[in-house]
Amino acid sequence: MTVSTATGPLRPRVRFTGLARLSPRAGVVASASLIFILVMSLVLPAVTGYGPDQFVDLPYQAPSLAHPFGTDGFGRDVMVRTFAASRVDYLIPLLIVAISVIIGCVVGVAVTLIGGFAEWIMMRVTDAIIAFPFLILILALVVVFGQTVNVPFLPNGTIPIIVAVVLTGWAYYARLARSQTLSLREMDYITAARIMGYSTARIVFRHITPKVLGASVSYAIGDLIVVMGLIASLSLFGAGIAPPTAEWGQMMFEGRSVLDQYWWVTVFPLLFIIVSAVSLAAIAERLVARLEGRTQ
Template structure:
């Protein structure tokens, strides 16, 4: 891949996210606004056409980036922070605590994720909204965060084990630093850098997961614009109104490829520093 590919990828991601906020103000059309006849084909007035409710597909496709970028970023950030702290703590403390943490992570990783999120939809309700986030977001955030940290905990533990006997950690122990100080100031930052490249790739997985949840009725609740929900709504008319499904799918693929390029660059940078 070209050395500058990650710069182009970052530019694409930034442009899509910026347009998601700016386009409704530029055009004066909101993502939930009825603007034309249902299933109108792409035209100069509506370059991506309209969906089955007469809403502008271009506006909704860009607006959906707010959900499909920011929600995965939020839940992966929670998983990274919680998982790294727990994983490093397990390696640093050792003994029964380390054994218990690893067994808990084994159970969480083995538990079927879709069952958990469907259970949370029942508990919280698919229409539950928190703050400015749309309906259906809370079960998604809670379910992915409850399971996602386990993967990072295992990764962080394996990396921390290689650091446990390193000179500066030993010196910190000799100087009488507390376990929490060694954990947070000396070990976690080192482990966190290696976890970030995995986290970028994980954002792609979470993005696809959120989109796929619409098939089970457990995703972001309509009428909020979200790529998976838009594709789900257009599935029955794809033979005659392909634009309803193709444009959200195309932007999702472009975003995933761009994130993969960024992740690849981060991995190369980490491996270069480790040499």
């Protein structure tokens, strides 16, 4: 994830400056790529006539006109499954990061305005959370919840991942929110709000948190890349999204043992992860450039 200091999280910025300089519209191209993948994940089953979990041909059929990405070991169309997996690999990280950002920003702003012992406690709690290996927490939650927890609109195996990453991820945004609030709380309009008798809750939610959220956007997009890679890698530990749900990490895990013969089962999901990560990084770069008041 990130490394923090006493003044706030020291986040490595995901920058593809060379990509941004090659084209001033790199952010537009990156956004279009992500939207195209998501649209195809919805349209492709209707066009082909079969879904991501449907057996459509013999196992391990090479890429062809009938199946451009080939078939996997169960005879399922790899192209349909690869596009369908984007719904999981995009939306679950987005949900995780959104929850972490909201909790972290609200807590960080509130305790910094309150100050004193509450602020000290928050700093010590975030120190402990950041130091804790969250991968162990995820594996522990998988043992407790299992991969068969049924929640509407979410694939099996998602709950332990969401809970574990949010439990650790909010601390980084609380640190970031604290560093932002330390400078904002001395602004004249905050002082005026206090003089007028506005409650701390009103100052937190109406005057400071919106500004802190804006400053956290570029960092949140960088975290989307991290969480996306985390979800894909968890399949190696048996803690990822439960099959047969189409998910890029699970697809690569299923094709790892036959990579030398049936490369397409693993290569196409890997390519989509790379394209998605580069696209998100390019979008983050453009946002950082705007926040810093410079043009690429």
